[in-house]
Amino acid sequence: MLRRLFGDWRPTVLDVLLSLAVGTAGLVESFGRQGSQPGQIGDPVPMAAGAVVAGTMLLLRRRFPVTLLLALIAVGLAVRAVSGGGYYAAWHFYSTLILVHTVASSTEPRSRRGFAGLACVLAAYAFVQTFQHNDVAELMIGAVFVGVAYGSGILLRRQMDQTLRLAERATRLEVEREARARRAVAEERARIARELHDIVSHNVSVMTLHTGGVRMRLGDEHARERDMLLGVEQAGREAVEELRLMLGVLRGTGAPGSGALQPGLDQLDELVTHVREAGLDVRLRIAGEPRPLPPGxxxxxxxxxxxxxxxxxxxxxxxxxxxxxxxxxxGLDVEITDDGTGGGPDGPGSDGHGFDGHGSDGHGSDGHGLIGMRERAAMHGGELSAGSVPGGGYGVVARFPLEAPVGVR
Structure with a gap:
């Protein structure tokens, strides 16, 4: 029963501090102002008991704010009936202001609960005024205190709502960013697979043609070898056909075909020439002894x-x-550094080099160029790093592992 009523609710540290403050202040007030003179408390026990009850109720203020505000009015009436005096305790006023603030912060003002909460606030203010025979100024001062408590509660609720909206938006943007990143990785891997298909298809086709050539040059005395080579040739043609079908799945409907051989480092001079013609002074340097690389x-x-x-x-x-x-x-190391200052369209927080938002070769990396480069390096067991370099500029370093050349130990 209690679990259904309270759920997972627990009083906060602030609730406990407010409860202790009101209860302690009420006890001090009740026994400290005991006396028979006007403005003093004749019987402090009902006042002290009321203060303890009010302080205890504040522990539950965030769970039942409207109900507790009405209960506080009832406590005030009970203390007044038992004590038989017109003394209005300060602890009751403090508790009223706290609960008024809580009512405003816990309910939407334009909802049915909000209107009910406002009605309870007005009832609490009216009850406070019945204890005192004040002039208009005192009535206005009480209204100001209650109004400030209610208004601050509304402002707190709006701030909390705005914070929650911003948190939800940040979470949604983070989820969307991760989804875009996953989609970019998948697209880049599909693109890499398409390019590798061209390489594999070309090599298998060459193997098949060479096998057919060798088979045709064999005489009748090598009939067994000719049959074996014919099987290899047929298997090669079937492999090429399977690769062609697989490429159709990878490219999807309406995707452009290639059919051309993919470039390698031997075409790097042409790339450098094109970039130089575009206005960037590119300096190419090759260190070590160049050797043939796997096409991929x-x-x-x-x-x-x-x-x-x-x-x-x-x-x-x-x-x-x-x-x-x-x-x-x-290993093969590829390093690209520039003397730029950044400030690209990516805005604050980016690397200023467009790696978060640009493709490179007409295929369109959909905003994840750096992801594509890392995928290419990781595909061969390598790694890629990118960042600012000492003295200004930006650098990209890719490392690809290689098998040691024959005869090198």
Whole structure:
């Protein structure tokens, strides 16, 4: 029964402090002003009991504010009837103001509960005035205190509502941002898969053609080998067809086809030339001994450089950029740095280089260029880091692991 009535409600520290303050002040007032003179308390026990009851009720003020305000009026009437005096206790006035504030802060003023709460507030004010035979000024002073308590409660409720709305909006925006990020990752992975399809299809086609060529050059004395190669050739053609069907699923309805070979680091000079023609002084340097790379890895390294240079050109306000490709014994490092100052359209809090909002190669990364670059690096077991560099500018570093060349230990 009590659990159904109170639910998970618990009094706060403020509730306890207010309860102790009213109860203690009421006891001090009741016994401290005991006397038979006008303005003194003849029988302090009813006053003290009323103060204890009022203080206890304040523990429940946030759970039953309107009910407790009416109950406080009843306590005042009971104390007045028992004591038989016209003395109005300060603890009752303090408790009234606290509950008036709580009523206003816990109910919407324009709702039915709000109108009922306002009626109880007016009743409490009227009851307070019956204890005193005051002039108009005293009546106005009491009205000001009650009005301020009620108005501050309304302002508190509006502030709480606004805070809740802002919190809900922030939560909703965070959920939407995470959903966009997940969608961008999925789209980028599909795009990477489409590009790798072209590479795999080309290689399988070349293998199939070479197998067919070898089969045709074998004589009749190698009939068994010819049959085996024919099986390999047929399997290759079936694999190419399966890859073509898979690409149709990845591209989706209306997606453009490619069919062209994907670029690699051997086409990097052409990319640098295009960027230079656009107005950015790009300095390309290759360290270490270049060697053939797996097509997928070469494509990913190329796309990272392309993405980074495009964002530098669009958003970094840079005059120059350095591209350093380092062939190590067990890894390939790609580093792109610029001398820009940022201040792109991404606004405060972004990196100023557009990595939160721009694609690079006409495919459209839907606002997540940095996500795409990281996906490409992670696909090959590598890693990518991006951030400001000492002395100004911005840098992107991608590291791709490589197998050690044959003969190197």
């Amino acid at each position: 890895l070469g494509l990913s390294a190329y796309r990272v450089i392309q993405e980074a240079l495009t964002n530098v050109l669009k958003h970094a306000h840079a005059t120059g950029a350095d591209v350093v490709i380092t062939y190590g014994r067990t």
